[in-house]
Amino acid sequence: MGRQWLQKKRGINAEKRAKMTSKLAREIMVAAKMGAPDPAFNPRLALAVEAARKQSVSNDVIARAIKKGSGQLGETVNFDLVTFEGMSPQSVPVIIECLTDNRNRTAPDMRMLFKDAKFGTKVMFFFDHVGIIEAVHEEEGLDLETAALEAGADDVEPLEEPPKEGVGARFYCAPASLDAVTTALGKAGWTVDLSEMGYRPKEKAAITPEQRAAHEDFLERIDDHDDCHRIYTA
Numbered sequence: 001m002g003r004q005w006l007q008k009k010r011g012i013n014a015e016k017r018a019k020m021t022s023k024l025a026r027e028i029m030v031a032a033k034m035g036a037p038d039p040a041f042n043p044r045l046a047l048a049v050e051a052a053r054k055q056s057v058s059n060d061v062i063a064r065a066i067k068k069g070s071g072q073l074g075e076t077v078n079f080d081l082v083t084f085e086g087m088s089p090q091s092v093p094v095i096i097e098c099l100t101d102n103r104n105r106t107a108p109d110m111r112m113l114f115k116d117a118k119f120g121t122k123v124m125f126f127f128d129h130v131g132i133i134e135a136v137h138e139e140e141g142l143d144l145e146t147a148a149l150e151a152g153a154d155d156v157e158p159l160e161e162p163p164k165e166g167v168g169a170r171f172y173c174a175p176a177s178l179d180a181v182t183t184a185l186g187k188a189g190w191t192v193d194l195s196e197m198g199y200r201p202k203e204k205a206a207i208t209p210e211q212r213a214a215h216e217d218f219l220e221r222i223d224d225h226d227d228c229h230r231i232y233t234a
Contacts (some may be wrong), residue, residue: 024052025065026099029077032069047195084110086119090215092205093123093234098227106227113222126234127199131178135190138166151184201234
């Protein structure tokens with residue numbers, strides 16, 4: 001889901017970093033357009049800015065993205081969220097969300113990236129549409145189930161790569177409860193790194209280590225596309 005399948009690949013070369021910066025700036029622009037241009041009054045923008053800072057995006061780039069998205073530069077920002085479905089060459093369900101200003105460019109590009117796979121195969125029924133919150137807490141040994149229950153989340157799992165100190169968890173909730181659960185976790189001392197609607201696989205695909213490596217290479221090629229926003233996979 002999201003970029004979780006990429007967490008183990010921490011090394012980012014200059015080209016990938018430039019693309020990452022572009023995608024983060026795009027998310028900031030969309031968040032600024034949808035709400036207030038001040039992160040203090042726009043939770044989505046606050047998370048987008050924090051994500052950009054964690055990737056060492058400069059303050060100048062962040063400020064310009066906010067101004068552009070909110071119309072302060074006299075430019076119109078029009079990005080559509082387009083969703084594509086399909087099966088990877090390893091027959092694993094994949095959902096791709098793209099932020100694009102040109103659907104006629106993005107769709108053929110995605111089809112080409114699926115040339116050895118099954119583009120357009122309906123796979124939504126393999127997933128649940130949920131609210132996803134990733135957060136960390138500085139206190140060691142917290143019971144995640146209790147934290148989820150108290151915050152109103154439906155389920156929780158530890159992060160694949162926990163923080164060096166404290167605990168990290170991914171909470172799941174009903175889409176309508178996303179803001180309430182996010183707020184509750186913040187009040188309970190959790191630092192929220194991600195809060196969004198997304199897709200959670202109902203079951204994990206059973207594939208060999210070799211197939212998994214090939215599947216991740218396939219996803220990485222898609223993720224390299226400028227318009228690719230998020231990828232969810234089983």
